[in-house]
Amino acid sequence: MTDNAQLIQEIKEVIASEGMVDISKITPDATIESLDLKSVDIVMILTALEEKFNVYIPMDGSLQEAKDVKSLIEALADQIQKERGKQ
Amino acid sequence: MAPALGRATERRVVISGMGAVCAAGLGVDRLWTAARDGVSQIRPLKTRRPYDGRIKIAGQVPDFDPAEHIDAGTLPFCDPFTQFSVVAADEAMAQAGFGRKDISGPGTAVIIGTGIGGMETIEDGIYRYYVDHIRPETLSVPKLIPSAAPTTLGMRFSCNGPTFAIGSACSSASQALGIGMQMIRSGMVEKAIVGGAEACVINATIRAWEGLRVLTPNLCRPFSQGRNGMSLGEGAAIFILETAQSAKARGHTPLCELAGYGTTSDAKDPVRPDLEGASQSIALALQDAGREAKHIGYINAHGTATHANDITESEAILRIFGDYGREVPVSSTKPIHGHALGASGGLELAIAIEALRTQIAPPTINFLETDARCPINATANVAQKHKIDAAMSNSFAFGGINAVLIISHAD
Numbered sequence: 001m002t003d004n005a006q007l008i009q010e011i012k013e014v015i016a017s018e019g020m021v022d023i024s025k026i027t028p029d030a031t032i033e034s035l036d037l038k039s040v041d042i043v044m045i046l047t048a049l050e051e052k053f054n055v056y057i058p059m060d061g062s063l064q065e066a067k068d069v070k071s072l073i074e075a076l077a078d079q080i081q082k083e084r085g086k087q
Numbered sequence: 088m089a090p091a092l093g094r095a096t097e098r099r100v101v102i103s104g105m106g107a108v109c110a111a112g113l114g115v116d117r118l119w120t121a122a123r124d125g126v127s128q129i130r131p132l133k134t135r136r137p138y139d140g141r142i143k144i145a146g147q148v149p150d151f152d153p154a155e156h157i158d159a160g161t162l163p164f165c166d167p168f169t170q171f172s173v174v175a176a177d178e179a180m181a182q183a184g185f186g187r188k189d190i191s192g193p194g195t196a197v198i199i200g201t202g203i204g205g206m207e208t209i210e211d212g213i214y215r216y217y218v219d220h221i222r223p224e225t226l227s228v229p230k231l232i233p234s235a236a237p238t239t240l241g242m243r244f245s246c247n248g249p250t251f252a253i254g255s256a257c258s259s260a261s262q263a264l265g266i267g268m269q270m271i272r273s274g275m276v277e278k279a280i281v282g283g284a285e286a287c288v289i290n291a292t293i294r295a296w297e298g299l300r301v302l303t304p305n306l307c308r309p310f311s312q313g314r315n316g317m318s319l320g321e322g323a324a325i326f327i328l329e330t331a332q333s334a335k336a337r338g339h340t341p342l343c344e345l346a347g348y349g350t351t352s353d354a355k356d357p358v359r360p361d362l363e364g365a366s367q368s369i370a371l372a373l374q375d376a377g378r379e380a381k382h383i384g385y386i387n388a389h390g391t392a393t394h395a396n397d398i399t400e401s402e403a404i405l406r407i408f409g410d411y412g413r414e415v416p417v418s419s420t421k422p423i424h425g426h427a428l429g430a431s432g433g434l435e436l437a438i439a440i441e442a443l444r445t446q447i448a449p450p451t452i453n454f455l456e457t458d459a460r461c462p463i464n465a466t467a468n469v470a471q472k473h474k475i476d477a478a479m480s481n482s483f484a485f486g487g488i489n490a491v492l493i494i495s496h497a498d
Contacts, residue, residue, distance in 0.1 A: 039359055047298050056141035059300035060315035064394040 106178025110146030146425025147318030166205030184291030191245035200259025205231030261432030265348030320425020324433025347376025353487025390419020
């Protein structure tokens with residue numbers, strides 16, 4: 001598994017545990033609505049990612065505009081990579 | 088401008104003096120100069136205890152020695168939020184032309200908004216108890232209560248009228264102004280000392296704010312593309328209210344009229360802003376002021392630079408102002424002084440008053456490019472000279488409590 005694939009898998013696991021959704025539902029074409037993720041769930045997920053990866057992920061446009069799980073995970077992975085690059 | 092319809096029999100309320108403490112230092116002049124010239128007061132964070140947070144910037148009051156302003160008998164009862172209130176109130180009283188005892192008695196209300204109250208005292212007490220295993224300092228309780236600010240001011244100026252704190256998060260100061268104005272209009276009191284104060288830029292509090300993902304790690308850029316949140320600020324802004332008639336009778340020229348107040352509650356979501364509630368509070372403030380949107384020449388926006396607030400606030404302005412909502416100068420001055428929470432509505436009203444008096448709309452700094460979903464005139468980066476007959480200040484708080492104030496020239 002590449003580093004990026006590994007990162008995406010770990011993000012999925014965090015979304016599943018913090019958002020309290022079945023990991024099998026976290027597929028690339030799933031919509032965020034289909035996972036029933038509310039704004040507070042997103043905050044919980046971001047906080048867990050912060051703890052796990054030791055990065056700060058601000059809630060900017062790329063996260064707000066993510067309509068499907070694929071774009072949400074990509075935005076998160078991108079932010080984590082960027083923050084890691086600074087360390 | 089003609090007096091507002093339906094208000095002929097009401098007592099008109101004016102702002103006779105104001106004072107401010109914020110990241111720009113002490114005094115409204117420093118706040119206004121920084122806002123007008125677009126000079127950010129957000130600096131590297133300073134904390135008394137080691138700080139392990141990820142956000143390392145804030146708008147803190149610089150080089151503040153409370154002992155220079157508050158006597159040794161009073162100071163032990165003053166958390167920083169009260170200290171800021173006292174300094175701002177002294178400035179406001181002096182500008183209003185009042186000495187310490189000039190507005191004493193039951194005819195003066197003291198109403199101060201604060202999001203939390205004595206947060207530093209709370210945090211210190213918890214740290215001492217759980218970490219140092221010693222009891223919180225003896226005066227913790229009278230220091231930390233939100234009403235410590237208004238009662239301390241009441242004692243300083245011997246005011247016996249209605250005295251309390253207002254807690255409605257980031258709209259607290261604006262609510263205090265609105266309620267004070269209504270009390271004077273109704274005849275309940277003759278004068279009011281009103282405003283807001285906050286001092287929350289401390290370790291655990293910043294970490295808690297970080298958790299909500301509303302803080303920017305770099306630059307606060309309201310209404311702009313690429314925005315990613317706000318910076319915390321602190322301070323106080325205090326105003327002296329009286330009737331236009333009483334100011335005239337004593338030969339005092341007020342700063343402006345406090346003409347309108349509108350407030351609503353979204354009753355929907357703890358953190359997400361709502362178009363309906365925000366736009367309705369703007370409409371109510373205009374109605375209360377007896378003015379139409381076209382009379383407003385400047386809007387000091389809530390403008391937190393969070394993705395959601397700025398879109399909702401732009402939509403709310405456009406819904407009520409129509410096409411004129413794309414033209415009227417709007418700015419968020421939060422990148423200058425930081426988001427001072429319960430004090431923010433006061434600091435921003437002070438800026439709006441100076442905008443009205445100087446006919447200059449201060450800029451929204453750090454602005455990159457227009458976000459298509461915020462199609463307002465955000466006064467990007469440079470102040471605009473503009474005819475301003477009346478100005479509006481918006482405060483939209485967590486919990487969905489909205490408060491909008493309108494000021495105009497006092498004639």
